[in-house]
Amino acid sequence: MSGDFKYYKVIEDVKYGRIQSATEATLAVLSATARYINEIDEVSKVREFLKQFFSEALEARPTNALLMNIARGVILTVKDALGSGDIVKVRKVFNEYYRTTVKRIKMTNDTIAQMAVNRIESGDRILTYSYSTIVMKALKLAKDEEKEIEIYVPESRPGLEGLNTAKELGNYGIPVVLFVDSAIRYFMKNVNKVFIGAEAIAANGAVISKVGASLVALAAHEARVNVFVLAPTLKFSPETIYGELVELLEKEPESFISTERMHKMGLRINDVFNVKVPMFDVTPPEYVDAIITERGLIAPQAVTFMLREIYGWPFQFAPIRKLLGD
Amino acid sequence: MRIPSKVIEIADDIKSMRIRGASRIAQAAALGLKISAECYTGNNVDDFIKYLTNVKEVLEKTRPTAVSLPNALSYVMSRVFKSRASGAGLRELIEVTIKAAEEFIEYSRTATRRIGEIGARRIRDGDVLLTHCNSSAALSIIIRAFEEGKDIKVYATETRPKFQGYITAKTLYEKGISVTLIPDSTVRLIMKKIDKVFVGADAVAANGAVVNKIGTSLIALAAQEARVNFFVAAETYKFSPITVIGELVEIEERSPLEVVSEEFLKTSKNITVRNPAFDVTPPEYIDAIITERGVIPPQAAIIVLKEEYGWALKDYMLKATLRVEESL
Numbered sequence: 001m002s003g004d005f006k007y008y009k010v011i012e013d014v015k016y017g018r019i020q021s022a023t024e025a026t027l028a029v030l031s032a033t034a035r036y037i038n039e040i041d042e043v044s045k046v047r048e049f050l051k052q053f054f055s056e057a058l059e060a061r062p063t064n065a066l067l068m069n070i071a072r073g074v075i076l077t078v079k080d081a082l083g084s085g086d087i088v089k090v091r092k093v094f095n096e097y098y099r100t101t102v103k104r105i106k107m108t109n110d111t112i113a114q115m116a117v118n119r120i121e122s123g124d125r126i127l128t129y130s131y132s133t134i135v136m137k138a139l140k141l142a143k144d145e146e147k148e149i150e151i152y153v154p155e156s157r158p159g160l161e162g163l164n165t166a167k168e169l170g171n172y173g174i175p176v177v178l179f180v181d182s183a184i185r186y187f188m189k190n191v192n193k194v195f196i197g198a199e200a201i202a203a204n205g206a207v208i209s210k211v212g213a214s215l216v217a218l219a220a221h222e223a224r225v226n227v228f229v230l231a232p233t234l235k236f237s238p239e240t241i242y243g244e245l246v247e248l249l250e251k252e253p254e255s256f257i258s259t260e261r262m263h264k265m266g267l268r269i270n271d272v273f274n275v276k277v278p279m280f281d282v283t284p285p286e287y288v289d290a291i292i293t294e295r296g297l298i299a300p301q302a303v304t305f306m307l308r309e310i311y312g313w314p315f316q317f318a319p320i321r322k323l324l325g326d
Numbered sequence: 327m328r329i330p331s332k333v334i335e336i337a338d339d340i341k342s343m344r345i346r347g348a349s350r351i352a353q354a355a356a357l358g359l360k361i362s363a364e365c366y367t368g369n370n371v372d373d374f375i376k377y378l379t380n381v382k383e384v385l386e387k388t389r390p391t392a393v394s395l396p397n398a399l400s401y402v403m404s405r406v407f408k409s410r411a412s413g414a415g416l417r418e419l420i421e422v423t424i425k426a427a428e429e430f431i432e433y434s435r436t437a438t439r440r441i442g443e444i445g446a447r448r449i450r451d452g453d454v455l456l457t458h459c460n461s462s463a464a465l466s467i468i469i470r471a472f473e474e475g476k477d478i479k480v481y482a483t484e485t486r487p488k489f490q491g492y493i494t495a496k497t498l499y500e501k502g503i504s505v506t507l508i509p510d511s512t513v514r515l516i517m518k519k520i521d522k523v524f525v526g527a528d529a530v531a532a533n534g535a536v537v538n539k540i541g542t543s544l545i546a547l548a549a550q551e552a553r554v555n556f557f558v559a560a561e562t563y564k565f566s567p568i569t570v571i572g573e574l575v576e577i578e579e580r581s582p583l584e585v586v587s588e589e590f591l592k593t594s595k596n597i598t599v600r601n602p603a604f605d606v607t608p609p610e611y612i613d614a615i616i617t618e619r620g621v622i623p624p625q626a627a628i629i630v631l632k633e634e635y636g637w638a639l640k641d642y643m644l645k646a647t648l649r650v651e652e653s654l
Contacts, residue, residue, distance in 0.1 A: 155585065157486060157509045163590065170596035178599045180486040180585055181511040182541025186605045212511030215544060222547055248515075256509060257484070257492075265496050273499045274506040276481075281515040 004049065007032045008056070015060035017251065017279070020161050022199050022235065023105060023133045026067045029057045033074065034098050043085050050075065055324050062247040063208050063280050065200030065237035068320050070101060075323045108232040108294035113137035115292050116195065116230055120147055125191045127152040127184075127220070130210035131161035132197025134230040136168060139195070143174050150174075152191050154181045156212060158256040158277055181212055188223040198231040198291075202240040203307065205285030205300025207231075208248075211278045217287035226289040233293050233306055238317050241307060251277040327377050329384060330365040333358045340388040340395070348528075349438070349462075352398035352563050353431045355385045359402045360427035363420045371416050378406065378423065393529045393575075397563040398434070400635050402426040437561040437618035442466030445524065445559055445616040449476055453521040456481045456513070456549075459539035460490035461526025463559035465497060467616065468524060472503050479504045481516055485539060487584040487601060513545050517552040527560035527615075531569040532631060534609030534624025536560070537577070540602050546611035555613045558624070562617050565627060567635040571646045578603045 010032045012018075014025045036049050054071040061067060077097040081089040116138035120126070126149055128135050142149055151169050153176055156162035166178045179187060194216060200208040207213070207229050220227045237246060253275035267273050285300035298306060311317045336358045339345040345354045362381040366374055382399045389395055405426040409419055445467030449455070453471075455478060457464050471478055480498055482505055485491040491507060498505040508516055523545060529537040536542070536558050549556040566575055582591060582599035591599070609624035617630065631639060 154511075155486070157484070157511055163586070166597050167590075167594050170594050174596060176597045178586070178597050179601065180540065181509070182483075182486060182539075182544060183600070183602055183605070185544040185547060186540060186602055187600075211509070211515060215511060215514040215548065218514060218547060218551060219544060257507065261492075265492055267492075267496060267499055272502060272504050273495065274504075276506050276508050276512070276516075278512050278515055281512070 004036070007036050007049070007053065011053075011056050011060050014057065017159055017255065020131050020159065020164075021133045021197070022061075022064045022066050023109070025061060025064060026070050027102065027105065029053075029067060030070060030074075030098060030101065034094070037091055037094050041087055043082060043087050043090060046087070046090060047082050050078070051324055054320075058320065058324075061249070063199045063249060065208075065235045066232070068237065068239065069234050072318065072320050072323060073097060073101065076318065105232070105234070108234070109134050109137055111294040112230050112232060112292050113141050115297060116228065117141045117145060117147075119193070119228060119292075120149060122148045124193055125150045125152060127154075127187070127191040127194045127216065127225075128165060129154055129162070129194075129196050129213050129216050130156045130159070131165045132195075132230065134232075135195045135197050136165065138230060139169060139174060140172050143172060150177065152177045152179070152187050154179060154184055154212070154216070156210065157181055158251065159210075161210065181215075184212075184216055185219040185222075188219045188225060191225055194220045194225055194227045196227070196229055198229050198235055199280055200237045200246055201229070201231055201235055201291065201300075201303055202237055202246060202282075203304055204240075205288065205291070205303045207283040207285075207288055207291075207300070208246050208280050209283060211281045214281040214283040214287070217283040221287045227287060229283075229288050229291045229300070231291055231293060233295055233310060236303060236307055236310075238307060238311055238315065239319055241304075241315055242319065244319075246282070248281070249279045251279050253277060327366065327368050327373070329381055330361055332361050333381060333384075336361075337384050337388050340385070348394040348564065349434050349561070351389060352394040353434050355395050355398040356402055356427040356430040356434075358385050359399065360424050363423035363427070366420060369416065371410065371419060374416055374419055375406070375410060378403070393566045394561075394563045397565070397567070397635065398430055400567065401430045401563070404636060433618070434561070434563065437563075438463055438466045440618035441559050441561065441616055442470035444618070444621060445557065446470035446474055446476075448555075448557060448616070448621075449478060449522065451476045452478075454479045454481070454519055456483070456516065456520045456523045456545070456554075457494060458483045458491070458523075458525050458542055458545055459485045460493045460497075461524075461559060463561065463616075464524040464526045465494065467557075467559055468498065468503065469501055472501060479506070481506050481508055481520065483508055483510045483513060483541065483545070485541065486510055490539070510541050514548040514551075517548045517554055520549070520552070520554050523549045523554060523556045525556075525558055527558050527564050528604055529575045530558070530560055530565045530615060530624075530627050530630075531575060531606075532566070532628055533569075534612065534615070534627040536607045536609075536612060536615070536624065537575045537604050538607065540605050543605040543607040543611070546607045550611045556611060558607075558612055558615045560615055560617055562619055562630050562634045565630050565634065567631055567639050568642060570628070570631055570639055571642045575606075577605070
């Protein structure tokens with residue numbers, strides 16, 4: 001495994017939030033998988049790698065439904081070829097899957113962005129939270145279509161993803177108002193729409209997203225501001241149909257307050273003092289007006305309907321942990 | 327008669343922020359009136375009132391936004407005017423001024439402690455509490471409950487942009503009270519674990535709305551959603567009489583450099599950084615305001631204002647009415 005270190009580096013990047021977006025994290029994992037399969041000749045090693053690598057990737061980001069669905073896709077795709085013991089066959093089926101999946105992710109994101117833009121009117125003041133690849137795409141597209149918009153962006157502590165969002169939009173020529181997360185309710189009166197991305201969507205339509213997103217949705221609900229979640233159906237988590245809870249990760253205290261600063265203040269983490277840095281929270285479906293997917297705009301409560309379209313009725317899919325166990 | 331130099335000194339100290347903090351400013355202002363009364367050498371009631379009013383105006387102008395300052399002055403002046411209206415002579419008026427000022431200073435000193443005693447009764451053994459920013463009144467409650475032997479656990483928000491939550495965490499930590507520091511964006515997630523929220527106030531308006539550190543209203547909203555009790559700890563001199571005649575409490579916007587670095591501002595385009603220091607929590611999200619006079623529902627703020635600032639209210643109402651008459 002030590003020789004495989006370069007392939008595993010991406011997992012560290014995902015784990016410590018160096019790769020923020022769920023989409024980018026998944027693409028990075030997929031790309032590392034492609035490198036391994038095309039560089040290593042022994043089929044038995046590939047089999048072991050897939051098992052180990054995907055398990056660790058999912059452990060690093062257990063909320064990432066896209067990653068879970070893609071991992072399932074890879075395993076189901078290469079299963080027979082692995083059984084045949086022929087590396088050429090494995091590469092052929094995998095590379096085909098890899099190419100179409102990357103294309104599919106890109107295309108679904110474009111489709112969603114286009115649908116979201118249909119919901120944007122000139123004069124809209126939109127609040128977005130954290131950094132979402134799809135939301136960025138949609139807002140830039142709105143600008144390209146010469147819709148006059150202004151974007152409100154909370155900084156999104158502790159990762160400060162909001163700063164990247166603000167900068168990128170500003171550079172694109174879109175006016176941005178940046179503020180601290182605490183001012184979300186204060187500024188909610190100024191906006192008329194909220195657009196956020198998702199890490200995963202559960203069977204009941206609950207949205208798992210960067211921590212603070214549920215606070216945004218709550219404040220929007222109070223102010224009667226519409227909340228749109230932009231997410232491909234690949235982010236729907238079929239596992240939750242079987243009642244599996246989505247596991248919410250926590251970040252290292254160091255990502256939030258430096259040890260040096262703590263010590264300077266005379267604070268030490270022990271049984272009296274602690275630091276908690278949750279990464280995600282769950283927005284209940286009643287605070288979401290619509291989820292915009294590549295298959296169309298749906299009420300969050302209709303997620304089950306969409307899952308039925310994809311996985312049939314009764315649902316037929318192999319839970320990822322079971323696949324990795326085999 | 328000229329204003330005593332010692333009083334001018336106090337005014338300068340407030341202006342230059344050598345004296346700061348809502349309570350200390352209020353106490354210094356009351357002391358200013360007391361010294362003025364003690365130094366009065368004239369022999370005429372009308373002249374004394376004119377002189378004292380002059381002192382009051384000088385002190386009031388030092389920090390126009392701090393609500394505790396005009397309130398401290400009104401506390402004393404209302405008693406002076408009341409005595410005068412009932413026909414008090416000069417000696418008596420001077421005594422009333424000194425007594426009222428001393429009374430204010432004393433009550434200001436004990437108010438925070440009283441709030442602690444009263445508020446601590448709301449805390450049960452085993453409670454998990456949340457607090458925002460760094461409020462001495464809210465901390466007084468939490469610390470008092472702990473000293474009464476109640477087993478409590480506190481979540482403290484870091485409070486961007488200036489991280490006053492660190493000071494709160496440090497204060498509690500040094501007392502041995504279990505405290506966990508969290509990002510402001512996690513309050514809805516954490517709210518499920520919380521039994522009660524305690525925050526302070528920068529101003530309480532006539533309708534019971536509370537002006538406090540930015541983020542307070544968001545926490546109140548999340549508490550309301552989770553049916554967690556939300557308490558505001560506020561001395562009565564933080565209630566704002568001008569709001570009775572419809573005046574708004576001004577929300578101060580501070581420098582963007584508290585939020586982002588100079589480097590970020592220089593290298594970014596089309597970005598406006600806004601940094602409001604306070605927000606307004608509507609009364610319907612507040613279960614009670616804990617004052618040194620007792621626990622009141624926020625909607626009863628007008629009682630505190632009428633009882634504590636009767637004179638000031640009459641004065642404001644009169645001025646407002648005069649303005650209307652002038653315009654006719």
